[in-house]
Structures are given as C-alpha cells and as structure tokens.
Amino acid sequence: MGNSISLAGYTFVVEETKEISGEDLGLLQEKLLQLNWGVQHPASGPMRLKVWVDGDEVVKVDPDIGYVLRLLEKLVEYRTWQNAIVNVERACFIDNFGTMTGYSIAAEKIADVELPKKADYVRTILCEGGRIVSHLIGLGSFVGVMGVHTPMQWALIAREKFLDAFEVYSGQRIATASIVPGGVRFEPTGKFIEKMVSAVDFLEKEFIPRYAEVFIDNPTLKIRSQGIGVVPKEKAIELGLAGPALRASGVASDVRKDYPYAAYGELDFKVVTKEEGDAYARYLVIWEELIESAKIIRQAIEGLPEGEWRTKFPIKVPAGEAYVNVEWARGCFGFHLVSDGGTGPYRLKMRAPSFANLWAMPEMMKNVKLADVPVIFASLYMCHGDIDR
C-alpha cells in the first residue's frame, strides 16, 4: 500500500505515516510534484504519462492512453473477411504484415483453407521485412530519447530501402494491405525479390557494421542504460511483459519457434535472449533480432517455391472461432476471431503486446530517477496505435 493515489480527493500517501493532500494536481505539493509528459512527448506518439516525483525520484507513474483510439475491433465487424485487413493492419502500420498475417491465419483456420506453399514463404519474407523496418525505428528512437538523433537518421536510410521493396510489391510503402485470408494479394515478382535482396544487402553490408561500430558497445550508452529498469525473469512473467522485453529477461518465448506459422518451421534461426533484463539488454535483443531477420529473409528468398500465391477464400465462412498468436515485431500478438457464418467477422479481439508492456511499466518505474523514465519507456519498445487500437 506504500504509494497510492485516489483520484477523487487527490490525496497522496508518500509513506504510511505521512499524508499530503491538495486541491490542484499541477501545484507543487509539500513534497510531491506531478509532471505531465505528453500528450506528445515521451519518445514518440500521442500518450500522456502522469509522473509523480519526489525531488528527482519517481514515486508513481500513471499512463493516460486513448488518444489514437479508432475502435478497430468494432470497425472490423462491419467489413467482409477480405476487407477487414485494412483495419487490422492499422493496429500499427510500422509492421503491418504481422497483424495481417495473424488475422489471415485465424480466418483460414475457421474456414479450413489450405494455403499454397509459396504464399507462406512470401508472408515470411514480408513479415521479416516488417520486423526489420520496425526494429530499425526502435533502435533509432532508443538512442534518440537520450538526445542523439544520428542513429535514427541512419536507421531511416536503411528503412527506405525496405519501403522501396514494399512499394514495388504492393504499390504502397507503409499501409500495404497485401496479406489476405487465402494467401497474399500480389505476385512476388522478380523485381520485388531484387529490391528485397538489395535492401538486405544494404542492411548487412552498410548499416549493420557502421551502426555496430558506433552505437553498440558504446560506453556512454551503457552508462545511461545498463542496470536501468531491471526486470528479473520471474518478475517479467509476473508483470506480463511481451516480446523483446520478455526475451531480454531470459524467457525464450518466441511464437515463430514455439508454434511455427507461415514458413518459419522450415527455416533456421535462433531466438535471441539476454539474461540481464535491463534497458540495455532490451536494446541488444532488438539489435540481434534485426541481424537474425536479415538471415531469415535470405533463406526464404532462396527457398521460395514455384506455384500459386493465392487460393480461393470463401465469401461466407462457417461458424467457429480461433485464437492465433503471431510473433509481431513488438511481441506476441493474439487474435481471437469469431465467425457466426456470415460474410465478415462477428468479433475480433486483438491482444496487443504494447498494451501488456505499457501496464507493466508503472511497476518498473517505481523509485527510478526522472532521467531514466524516457530510457525505460523507449526500451519497452511500444507503439501507440497498438496500445489504443
């Protein structure tokens, strides 16, 4: 019960014995001050963090979310099975392929549709492309919150190459609407493969060595992030962390390995885990996954089979339901899809990894220094579109 704040009377309990209360939250209390981070500030995106500080020590953090609520789960109910992808991908458009893949697999499970092998491989290539694009931004913004904006620019240069490949494939750079129930929408042409290979080449030969030289194992970066926001293994599970944050605490949980979907079962890759569980470990997990993803794309392109890339998907899907997880860039994304035999989804529940990480964050930010708040925030690698949906 140490620190609790009842919103009704704005009563702050700092210690068990000492109680301070005031009318206006914005005013300096005897000891405690509430800071508003946002709506625009923390790292990126529209979200407000209420931070109560005692000196420069954080007493309590309360996120105020909902600024980008689009109610996607409701909008999906007004769409057909195929059209629903435009809402699903907008959960977070940075890695839009992962969410579309998860939704499509769930729909295929209910309709009992078998996919051609080529569709699985193209999905894998696209999903890993999306993961790289997302991880690049994650790396850049992590160093960015500490005040160095060069890595973000470097990351964006590498990201452009992948967006070029997506543009050749689907005509769109960001919200591609390219994976549908029943396969993928477009033929993976030679030009797309060529662009993808050249993007991976650039990433592996130019970006990775250059970035590793400066921003990995960087002493200043280590001072700021090592030992910050430490979450031991048991605590990570108890808090319900997801994705890279969970793996950085030593839990080898990766849906791609645990329940292989698309073509991941046939490809060779390793699950990146770290034992330290601090902000720096989470940063390194993202970094090493980036390198793994490039390898996966190369393997998938090499093993790309011949044949059809899309199969027929029925207009009316029999009644049923499915719960499917995919390893999205920011963690395990769950889809609970229900069909009542109609032409569109009856209900779709999206379990977002960023939502889980966000609500684990207040616990992690107890008694840290104020300057560590953005570091922990960025290391959790959250997307606001995904939190609000």
Next chain:
Amino acid sequence: MLEEIREKLKSQFELESESYDTNMLLVKCDRNQLRDLMKFLKENGFNYPHTVSVVDYTPKGEGFQANYVLENLNSKKFVMVRVSIPEEDLTVPTVSDIFPPLQPHEREAWEMFGVEFIGNPRLEVMLLPEWAEGWFPLRKSYDFKKHRKPSKEKK
C-alpha cells in the same frame, strides 16, 4: 501436458474440457468456480495470461461470454477458460489479484462491454474519453449512426 491438466480438472473441479486447437484446451466453467480454477491453473504452470476476450452473443440470445487465455511458457501450451454471463446480471469475479497483468484487460472489457468485474480495483474509463463512459461501444446493440457527430456542411 494438456491431458494431465484435463484429468486433474475432471477430478478436482468436475469440469469437462475439450481441445480448442492443437496446443490449446477449452474449459467452460461457472462464474463461482472461476477464481478457484484460475488459482489452480496458475499453480500448474499457466502463469502467463494473455487477455480477457469478451464476446457479445446477445443477438443470438446467449448473453455474453468472457474468455481468459493463459499460456504455460515452459511447455508452450494454452488454456482458454470460458465463462458465460447472462444479460440480466453482467458480473464476473475479478482475477486481477491472481493475475495482475489482466487488470487493464478487465478494465478495457468493462468500458467496452459493461461487464462488471467485481473486485477490480480500477474500473475507470481508459481508452474512451470521459464523456463516453457507459456507451459500451463494442456491444452489438451500439448504434454507430446514433452517436455520429453531424458534419459541418450538414449543420
């Protein structure tokens, strides 16, 4: 692993379970049993909760349904616990003290569907704006057109 849990559920709770997927077990239980069942599952390794997914079946006359998805991170298996909630009495005991990560999920389910999780310490609006409290937009009975703001031209 799942067979073991299935046997135990039958002997301890007299609950029938069916397989939902290759790696997932579906258990339907009563509201009164929910907390005991969740405690039992947590002790048996299903300690990583995914979400609370509420489905509105009122147009079909079946009330609401709450699905709790739990994962066992060691054996990589899932259990889905399903509770039916009649329309007249939309209450479920909370499990947020057993699984703290489910607290915001219950809060979201409350603001979207109006299912009251008794004992949840924080049932306040989270994603919706304050003035939209009580609209329950994910219910099937929610009418988009009724709440649409008129556009400027039509004023």
